[in-house]
Amino acid sequence: MTISRINSMRLTGLATGLDTDSIIKNTLSIERMRIDVVSQKKQVAEWKRDQYREVTNLLRGIKSEYMDVLKPSTNMLSQSNYKKYTASTVDSATGQTSTLVSVSGTVNAMSGSHSVKVLQRASAAQAQSTENVTQELISTRDMNLSSAKLKGKSITLTLDGVTKEITFDADYSTTDDLITGGGDPAKKGLQKLINEAFGADKIEVLQVGTDDKIKFSTVSGATKLSIYSGSSETKDATSILRITPGTSNRINIYDSLENIVPKMKTAWKFDENDKLKFTINNKTFEFDRTTSLSNMMSTINGDETANVTMRYDETTDHFVIASKETGAAGAIIINEEDPGYNFVSAISVNNVIPNSGDVDGVTYGKDAKALIDEQEITRSTNSLSVNDLTYTLLRDPKDTEVDTIQNVTVDLDVDGIYENIQKFVEKYNEMITTINNRLSEKYDRNYVPLTDEQKEAMSEKEIENWEEQAKTGLLRNDAILEKIVMDMRRALFDPIEGVNINLTSIGITTGVYTEKGKLNIDETKLKNAIQNDSDAVMNLFSQKSSSEPAYYRTLSQEQREIRYDEEGLFQRLYDIIEDNISTFSDSGGRKGVLLEKAGIQADRSYTNNMIYNEILGYEKRMDLMWDNYYSKEDSLYKKYANLETAMNQLNNQTNSLLAQLGMGS
Template sequence: MYISGGSSGNYITGMASGMDVDTMVKELMDAERIPYDNYEIEKQYYEWQLEAYQESAGTISDFQTTYFDFLNPSTNMLSSSTYESYNYVYSSDGVSAVVTNSNISNSHYSLEVDQLATSAVASSDQSVSASINAANTVDYGGLDNQMITVTLDGYEKEVTIMDMDGSTDISLNDIQLVMDEAFGSGKILVEENGGKLGFDTATDSGCHELILEGDLTALGFVTDKVSNRLDVTDSLKDLNLKTPMTFDEDGMVNMKINGVDLEFSEDASLDYVMKTISEKADVKMTYNALSDEIMIETNQTGSGKTLSFSETGSNLLDAFSMTTVQAGQDLTCYVDGEKLVRSENTFETDGVVFSVTEVGSVDVDISFDSDQLFDTIVKFVDDYNTMVTDFQDTLKEERDYDYKPLTYAQKESMSDEEIELWESQAKVGLLDSDDLLEDMLEEMRRALYMPVEGCSLTLAEIGITTDGYESGSKLVIDEDKLKSAIETSSDEIVELFTKPSESYPGTTSARSLTSDEKAVRQSEEGLMYRLYDVTEKYISSTSDSMGNKGILIEKCGYKDDYSELNSTMYQQLQGMEDNLLRMEEDLEEKETNYYMEFSAMETYISSMNSQLQMIQSWFV
C-alpha cells in the first residue's frame, strides 16, 4: 500500500529555504492520489459485490442440494418416492412391509408363514473349550491371603484366599468357600485331581465364562490369566480346547471350504482365522462365548446353499467339533392364499416388499399417508419462500452513496468498531435491482405456473398460488384445498411435481439443448424438474456442450473454489489489482520527482547564499 511523504530522508528538505518541504510534498501528493483512492474504492466495492454474488450462489446451491439431489432421497423433490409415504399396521411383529410401487392393488394382505429361509450352517456339536486346569500341583501353603481377580460372566471381583472353614491350613474347601462367598454357591466349581486344581462353572448354574487373573503360581498355573472360554486373540496352538489341536509336519492347517483352499500357521490367531475364512469362502465364521461354540454359515439363504469341508494333515474341524452340516432351506409362505417359495425372507409381490422374521400368521394393512405428502409440500414451499424472500430483500436494498468503501488512509484514523459500522452500511445495496438475480427469480416464477403438458392439474388447482410480485412472488398455500386435492388426486399431484420430459428426459441434458428443445422440455416436465433446470442454468459447476458453467458461476464462481479463479469478476479484480500496483508505482515516482525538484532548489539557493556572503565580505 502506497503512503506518501515517506522518502524525504534521501534529499535536502528546507535547510536553505526554510520551507516545510515534507508538508508541501504531502499536499501535492494528496491531490495526485485522488484517482488512486477513487480506484481503490471502486475495487473494494467490486470485491464486495463478488462476495455477495457468491453468497447468492451458495444459497441457491444449498436449496438445490436439499431438494434436487438423488443422494438426499428423503427430500429429493425430483423423485416420486419422496411424495409417497404409507402407514402400516401389523397384527404381529413377524413381518414388515415397504411399498415400492404406488399402484398396489390391495390395502390388506394376509400372510401365512410355514417355514423361514435359512443359511446352511455348521456349528460345534458341543462346547469346545476345556475347563481351567492347572499345569502344576497346588501350593496350599503359599495361598494364605493370596489375592486374585475373578470374573464371572463379565462381573469382576477381587477375592482373597483365606481360611474359611476354621482349620489351620488353606484347603480345597477354603478355595471353594471363597468362590461361594464372592459369587454365591453353586456357580463356580473347584476340584482337585492328582494335586492339580480345576475351575469351571457348575452345570446348569446359568453361569458360563470364568476368568482368573493375577499371581496364579501357587494355584498351579504358569500364566497370569486363565479362562474356560476361548480367547480369539490366542494362536491356534495356544487355544484351551477340549480336543487338542494338531497340525501337519510343517505346523500348518490345510483345509478347503466350499472349494476354497485355505492354509493357516499354528501361530495364527483364531480371530485372524475366522476373518480370513469369512472373507475368502463367502461365509460367516463366529465364536459364541456364551454357548462356547464355533459356527460357520453361508451368507445367502435358501435350499440351494450348502457347506462342504475337507482337511488334510490337521484337525481344526474336529477340534471345533464341527462334524455335521445343516443344509439351507427356502421360505415357504402364503400371501392371500397364494403359495410362495423364495430363497430369502425378503420378497416383493404386487409392488410391496415383505420381510418375514417368524413362522405364523400375520395381517398387514397399508394406507396412503396423506399427512406426510402435505408436510412434504409445505416444507418445500416454506424453504422456497425463504429463499425468494431473501433474494427480494437483497434486490430491494438501496445503496447509500454517502457510505463508500474506506481508503487505507481513512482507516488509519478510525477505530476497528468505527470501521466495522461504516463498512456494514457501505455494503447495503450491493445487488440493488440486479438484473441477473431478477431474471432468475422471474424464471422460477414462470416455471411454477406454466401448465405441465399431459398433466390434469396446475399448482393453483391444488391450492398453491402466488402472493403478488411486490411480495416477491412467494407461494401461498390454501391448506384445506391442498389437503382435499391430496385425498382425491395424490397421483396427479406427484405427476405435476415429478413428471420427466418424454422428449428430453434426465437431469443433465437441459443446458446443452437448443432454445427450441429447451422449450419442449420445459412444457413436458413437472414443476420440480423445471426449477431444477433454472437452478442449473445459473449455478451449475459442470460445463455444458459449449464449455460454459452456470451463468452466475461464470460471473463469480463458488467461494474458495477453482471456479472462482476462472470467473469474470475474479479476473476483473485481478486486473484492477494490477492497475493499482501500477498507479502506486507512478505515485512513488511522482513523489520522488517532487523531492528531487525541491532538493535541486535547495542546492541552488544554498549556492546563491554562498555567493552573496562572499560578495558581502568584499565590502567589509
C-alpha cells in the first residue's frame, strides 16, 4: 500500500460522508476479477504439474523395483529370473537335508540329479603369536613389607569384567606371609582372600624366584586380570606391593601405540620420525606413535593390497593375522625396513609362506575339494561352479564326522518365476488403473480454484473438499498419458522377432473393455508354460535386440523400430518408461516427455519445463496487473482526497459567510 493511499484513507468520510474504501473497491472489482482469473489459471497449472509428477513417480517406481540391475532378484530384464532353479540336497545315509553342501543354479543350468562328497573345505592362511605378547603382572621391584603395615589396606582386582576389593586381614612382613599366611591359621594370606572373592583356581599368586616380588597369573580359563588402587588413598596397598595401578595382563587395543610399548614383552620401536613402519604383503604401512592399536588394525583390515585381517585375541593374549582369501596359495609376509624396530618380534608371528613345512603359529590355507558326480574338483574357495551349478561347501567332514554322499536334485523354480511375473503384473495393473482414472475423470467447471476472499469465508475442511473436487479431470483425455497407455498395451501384444509365443498363449490376457488394458493371469496355463518351455518364456519377456541391444536417447527412429521388433516385452516397457522419464537428453536436447512437460525434483527439468514456463508467464502477467491495479487505486484515492479537501474549503467558506451575515450558529 502506498503512502498516498494510507494518507487518503485517513481522510475518508470526514467532509463528504462517503465510504471511500467501498467505492474504490467496487470501482476496481473488475480489475481484481481479472487478476483472480489469471491466479486461478496459475493454480490449475500447478495442480496439473503435480499430477504429471505423480505419474512420473509411478513409472520411476516400476523401473526401480523391476528394472534395476542392482536388484537382481526382481530385475525382470534379466534372463536369470526366468531360469531360476531350486536344488534340494539330501544326505544319502540319513535322508535329511544336507548340512555339508548347498547348491544353486545359473540361467544355463539343467534339471537333473547329482552326487557330491565333500572331501575338504577351503580355509585361509593364518599366523598367530607363538607366545603371550603382554608382560606378566609382576611387582615393579621388591615389595616394602617389613617397614609397612598392610592390615586394613586394600587393592581392587578386576577379573574378566568382575571387580572385587581385597582387604588385607593382617600385616604381612614377608613374601611367604603375604601369599599363604606363612602357615599361621590366624592369617589367611592373599591367595585365600582372592579365592574367597573370586573362587578357587582362577587367580594364582606366586613369589618371583627368590626376590621379594609378587606375580599374579590367571588359570583355568580365566583371562584378563587388572589391578587398581584400593577404595581410598589411605587404604591403598598398591604402593606397598609395588604394583602400578591399572596394570593388566592384557593390552588395551584402544591405547596408543606409544602407551602399549611398555606393556609388551618385546617392545617395538619408532623411527626417527616417531613412526611405526612395516610392510604386509608388499603394502607398506606407517603409523604415528599416537595412533591407537584399534585404529592401526582397522586401517590394515581395510586395505585391499595387504588383503589380511589383524586382530588381538584378549583370551589368548595373541595377535592373529589371517588372509582374506581362502586357498592353498594364501601368503602372509610381514617385513620391516629395519629389523631393529622389532614389530614382528613384538607380536611374535611368523610369516606364512606356502609349502614351507611346519612353522610355529602358522596354519596354511587349504583348497576346497569335493567329488562331484565322481569327479574330484579342487577350487580355492568353497563355492565350486561346475556345469552351471554352484556347490557351496558348508562344513568340513572332519568337523562333523559325516563322510557320506550328498544327493542333489535340481528343478526349475516354477513357483518363484511365476511369483515374480505375478507381482509385476499386479504393479503394472495398479499403474495402468491410476493413469486411466486420470484420463477418465470428469471435469466440473463449477469447481474452480478458490480466491483468497473465498477461502476467508470457508472452513479448512470446506476448502479441502472444494479443492479435491477442483483437481479432478485436469488430465482428462490428456494426450501424453493416453500415448503412454496405448504404447504399453501395444508393446505387450505386438509379435517379437524370433519368439513363437505371446502373452495370450501363456495365459496372460487383457480383461473386458472396461478394464482398459489391465492384465489377467491364468495361473495353471502360465506355470505350465514356464515348466514346459522356459526358454521361450524367458525370450518373450527379456530377449535383447541383436541389432540394438542397449537403449540410448540418441537412437534414430529407424534404430528404435528395429530394436522394438527384436526385443522382449519388458525391454519394450523399459524403453517406453525411459522415453517418458529419462533425465538424459536425446539428439534434439529433449529429456523424457513427462520431464519436458512438468519436470521432476533433483533434476534440471524441475525449473525447465513447459508448465514451469506457463506458471512463470502467469506470475509475470499478474505482477503487471497488480502494478496497474495499485496505480489506479492510488489515483482514485488521490481524487477522493482532493474532493475531501475541496469540501473542507467549501464548508469553511460557507461557515465564514454565514457568520458575516449573522446567520452562524
